[in-house]
Amino acid sequence: MGAAMVKFFTLQAPNDKSAFLRIFLGSYFISDGVIRMSNFRFHGVDVTELAREYGTPLYVMSEDEISRRAREVKRCFDERYERCSAFFASKSFLTKDMLRILIREGMGLDVVSEGELFLAREMNFPPEKIAFHGNSKTEGEIAAGLGYGVGKFVCDSMDEIALIDRMAGERGVCTNVLIRVTPGVDAHTHRYISTGEAGSKFGLPPETAKDAVSFCGTLANVSLKGFHFHVGSQLMDNSAHLEAIGVLLDLIKWLYGERGFETRILDMGGGFGVRYTKKDNPQGISDFIGGMVGKVENFCRANGIARPSLVVEPGRWIVSDAGITLYTVGSVKRLPGGATYVGVDGGYPDNPRPALYGAEYEAVLANKADLPPVETVSIAGKCCESGDILIHGIELPEARRGDLIAVLGTGAYNHSMSNNYNKNPVPAVVMIKDGTPRLSVRRQTYEEMFSGNI
Numbered sequence: 001m002g003a004a005m006v007k008f009f010t011l012q013a014p015n016d017k018s019a020f021l022r023i024f025l026g027s028y029f030i031s032d033g034v035i036r037m038s039n040f041r042f043h044g045v046d047v048t049e050l051a052r053e054y055g056t057p058l059y060v061m062s063e064d065e066i067s068r069r070a071r072e073v074k075r076c077f078d079e080r081y082e083r084c085s086a087f088f089a090s091k092s093f094l095t096k097d098m099l100r101i102l103i104r105e106g107m108g109l110d111v112v113s114e115g116e117l118f119l120a121r122e123m124n125f126p127p128e129k130i131a132f133h134g135n136s137k138t139e140g141e142i143a144a145g146l147g148y149g150v151g152k153f154v155c156d157s158m159d160e161i162a163l164i165d166r167m168a169g170e171r172g173v174c175t176n177v178l179i180r181v182t183p184g185v186d187a188h189t190h191r192y193i194s195t196g197e198a199g200s201k202f203g204l205p206p207e208t209a210k211d212a213v214s215f216c217g218t219l220a221n222v223s224l225k226g227f228h229f230h231v232g233s234q235l236m237d238n239s240a241h242l243e244a245i246g247v248l249l250d251l252i253k254w255l256y257g258e259r260g261f262e263t264r265i266l267d268m269g270g271g272f273g274v275r276y277t278k279k280d281n282p283q284g285i286s287d288f289i290g291g292m293v294g295k296v297e298n299f300c301r302a303n304g305i306a307r308p309s310l311v312v313e314p315g316r317w318i319v320s321d322a323g324i325t326l327y328t329v330g331s332v333k334r335l336p337g338g339a340t341y342v343g344v345d346g347g348y349p350d351n352p353r354p355a356l357y358g359a360e361y362e363a364v365l366a367n368k369a370d371l372p373p374v375e376t377v378s379i380a381g382k383c384c385e386s387g388d389i390l391i392h393g394i395e396l397p398e399a400r401r402g403d404l405i406a407v408l409g410t411g412a413y414n415h416s417m418s419n420n421y422n423k424n425p426v427p428a429v430v431m432i433k434d435g436t437p438r439l440s441v442r443r444q445t446y447e448e449m450f451s452g453n454i
């Protein structure tokens with residue numbers, strides 16, 4: 001009796017040696033000449049059992065993986081360089097459990113809305129570790145941020161600086177601000193997740209930022225600490241970041257020399273890429289960030305400028321690989337022309353990214369994880385949109401109604417972008433810690449979905 005384990009591929013960074021143990025896409029056991037099927041396991045848990053217990057679609061997240069990644073960012077950034085800190089971009093995944101993990105790991109938090117701030121407040125997230133972002137903050141949001149005493153606002157326009165100053169003045173406080181600068185670099189990622197090119201809706205171009213610095217100098221209720229940039233998301237290497245840092249450093253040097261303005265904080269945004277498919281080969285996080293810090297340090301030393309405190313804002317990198325989504329196969333349609341659609345019980349409502357900007361994912365037939373692929377299919381979402389295809393052209397074993405599909409790497413921007421299109425409820429989130437799953441967010445009920453209706 002022999003047993004063989006076949007590794008088809010892994011989704012982890014190549015330098016991650018434990019990847020093989022955590023995500024392996026199938027093992028089969030040959031016993032008395034019979035191939036026995038095995039179920040896909042995620043962080044030690046048989047996902048077919050999760051589907052049975054919690055239903056599908058289902059978001060499954062690994063607390064261990066989130067913590068491990070939060071610690072890795074700390075190790076390669078906060079702890080290696082003095083006066084540095086990482087803020088998690090809450091828009092990528094925000095739940096109470098996520099905030100508990102971040103508080104435990106000592107990470108800061110980026111919010112861009114009163115809703116995100118609301119949950120942070122509910123969980124007593126340390127206000128000084130919150131940065132309030134957004135290109136169109138409402139007065140209500142600014143009031144909420146000031147009310148909770150967030151550590152800083154990242155300002156996106158002159159108008160907003162004036163508004164924050166007035167509102168802080170009305171409350172008798174002075175609040176820290178950064179100015180978001182548009183560095184004018186092309187991040188070579190999808191147009192919809194590229195944010196730093198000239199003409200972007202985000203931030204102010206460097207010349208306007210100089211005026212904003214002068215303007216802040218005239219205001220009593222904002223204290224300008226420095227600058228922020230974010231070039232885009234899902235970047236495979238730090239070249240765009242380095243280019244942007246160059247632009248910011250020139251600005252910082254000019255302001256110091258010409259205006260005597262000392263930049264205390266340089267926030268370099270997020271965007272650290274992950275591996276969704278075999279096509280993606282992201283630079284390791286330590287090299288990615290290390291190169292950025294190195295560039296700032298060298299420049300400051302060469303120009304006799306004190307190095308500002310540095311901030312990074314990872315979102316996707318922390319949570320993407322820590323999550324998968326489970327779906328039950330519904331109808332399987334083989335068209336005469338050759339195309340095969342494997343329909344599932346979710347799609348656009350729980351993961352709009354493929355429809356929104358052509359995001360790609362890998363998946364496994366989780367209850368037949370060991371069977372070799374036999375056909376190329378598309379995994380079709382259930383919504384009334386032709387664009388609701390989760391994966392175009394993936395090789396899978398033969399799928400039948402009732403089978404279980406696990407789409408991998410869905411931890412970022414899936415739960416947070418979920419919606420009720422076609423009135424599908426938002427799936428539950430199950431969190432795995434030390435090999436034990438627990439319900440983290442329960443499935444939305446229909447009553448909750450319609451609860452605002454009068």
Ligand SMILES: *Cc1c(COP(=O)(O)O)cnc(C)c1O
Nearest residue numbers: 089230233270271313314315316
């Ligand atoms: C979205 C965003 C991030 C996080 O981006 P990731 O690609 O998820 O790392 C960080 N900072 C700002 C300002 C953002 O808008």
